[in-house]
Amino acid sequence: MTDPQQSPEQAAVRGLLRAVATDLGHAVALPWQEAAVATPRHHFLPDRIWTDHDGRLLPLDHGVDPEGWFAAAYALDFVVTQVNDGAPVDGDDVWPSSSASHPSIVFRMLESADLRPGMKVLHIGTGTGWDCGMIGHRIGDANLVSVEVDQDLADRARDRLKALGHHPTVVCGDGMVGCGHGAPYDRTVATCSVRRIPAQWIAQTQARGVILTPWDNPWICWGLLRLDVEDDGSAVGRYSPHSAFMLMRTQRQDLSIHGDVVSEDHRPEESVSTLPRRDVVQGDAAFAIGHRLGDVWHTWQEEPVPGVVDRLWVATTDGTSWAAVDHDGSDEDRFTVYQHGPRRLWDEVEEAHHWWVDHGRPGPGRFGITVARDGTHRAWLDDPSASWLLE
Incomplete structure (x- = not known):
């Protein structure tokens, strides 16, 4: 029940703090509770924000939907506050460039900073x-x-x-x-x-x-x-x-596979892999692989050519080496690999994954710099x- 002495703003802040506490597994420390009450989150948001809808950013205006806007301000989620570095939006080309971060992450960082x-x-x-x-x-x-x-x-x-x-x-x-x-x-x-x-x-x-x-x-x-x-x-x-x-x-660093990395005159080497592709791009395995390879990135492409359901692209940040790992949709345990450049990137990915498994599948907390x-x-x-x- 909402305390009748609380304003809607205070009630929203307290509700957010309770949600954060549940997410963190412990109550927010009293000094940070006091700081949150003194600096209500909605006060810092612009009149137009953007919220995520299945990967698509849609605007939410205070003047059009004040209740929805206020609810988003105190939801347990990030809020996009600027898109396209502040440039005018051109059609559907909308990407986030500034945000009010997820409240749980903010309070976890504040606690970690001591x-x-x-x-x-x-x-x-x-x-x-x-x-x-x-x-x-x-x-x-x-x-x-x-x-x-x-x-x-x-x-x-x-x-x-x-x-x-x-x-x-x-x-x-x-x-x-x-x-x-x-x-x-x-x-x-x-x-x-x-x-x-x-x-x-x-x-x-x-x-x-x-x-x-x-x-x-x-x-x-x-x-x-x-x-x-x-x-x-x-x-x-x-x-x-x-x-x-x-x-x-x-x-x-904004690189395009087809504009900056792959060229028509490349003649890649072909091989076969049985390492599940999605296992290496998510979770603890991806964290470990990223720290073993350092300067390597990846992206997905749906139906790149006839007979290929999807393709995992892997490339160095300088664009000199790349690999493509294809799935034809029939055999879930077999992937066709193409590699080009001075480095055999998919071989490196496989080696890094084996290293991670051999070391007990460590999570981020065991890594450092x-x-x-x-x-x-x-x-x-x-x-x-x-x-x-x-x-």
């Missing part, structure tokens, strides 16, 4: 400003610097924060370079995923400080990385599995001393 009053925090990816407002409520606005690459988003977030009495430093700039004038920070917290830890983040985080960021691998976007900054300027840490964020704009002073990234399983180069 933020305390008085700490200095560098926040990468202001976005709507919602989690920025909660962080400022927890540590004090004077201790918070937030960086947003999109000028319009930065201005809107600053205005929304100000309307609630929050005055952190919100800077429009490239999050890759951080913000040196406030350094050193006790914590660097990113709300956009990265494929490499920028050297500036490590340099601007004090020794024994923490960098917390979602991680993106070309093979799979999944994992929350918590790194401890060492006295020697390196950083080392482990993953937890619960995170999926948009990739930092300056680390995006070490970033050396020279920027070299090395991945490892269980023990940082037994690492391999992450290309």
Whole structure:
């Protein structure tokens, strides 16, 4: 029953906190409950948002459906707040470029960062400003610097924060370079995923400080990385599995199989595989394979040619090697493989899958990364001393 003394806004916030607690398996810590009440989520959303309907983004306008809009603001789900980097939508070509992240992931990150009053925090990816407002409520606005690459988003977030009495430093700039004038920070917290830890983040985080960021691998976007900054300027840490964020704009790579990778003059080698293709692109296996291969990505194509039901494409991020793994629809245990380039990518995928099975099918929590002073990234399983180069 709703407390009659609560406003609809307060009731919605409390309802969201209960839903998050159920999702996390424990109550949200009291300081973050207080921060959520002080920074209601709907206050940070634009009048037009987009919600997912079976993989298709559809607009939802406050002026047209205020009740639906408000319900989406407090649903246990992400909300897309910008599409196409803010450019006008052309037909059905709609893709998300900014969002209010899933509330459970936000609170899990806030807990993982171990933020305390008085700490200095560098926040990468202001976005709507919602989690920025909660962080400022927890540590004090004077201790918070937030960086947003999109000028319009930065201005809107600053205005929304100000309307609630929050005055952190919100800077429009490239999050890759951080913000040196406030350094050193006790914590660097990113709300956009990265494929490499920028050297500036490590340099601007004090020794024994923490960098917390979602991680993106070309093979799979999944994992929350918590790194401890060492006295020697390196950083080392482990993953937890619960995170999926948009990739930092300056680390995006937009490749097309047919426009950038495969050419008509290629003469691939043909072979046969019995490794189920979908087993390697999802779950713990995909996480492991991504960290073994590093610079390899994949995509699916339905009915690419007559006689082929679907095709799994695999390619290097530089476009020099590729593989195509076909299913003709008849034999579920046999796939035709075509490979081209200096690397035999499907052979590498099979080898990485065998490695994962041989090591007990480990989940993300057993993996980690070490970033050396020279920027070299090395991945490892269980023990940082037994690492391999992450290309």
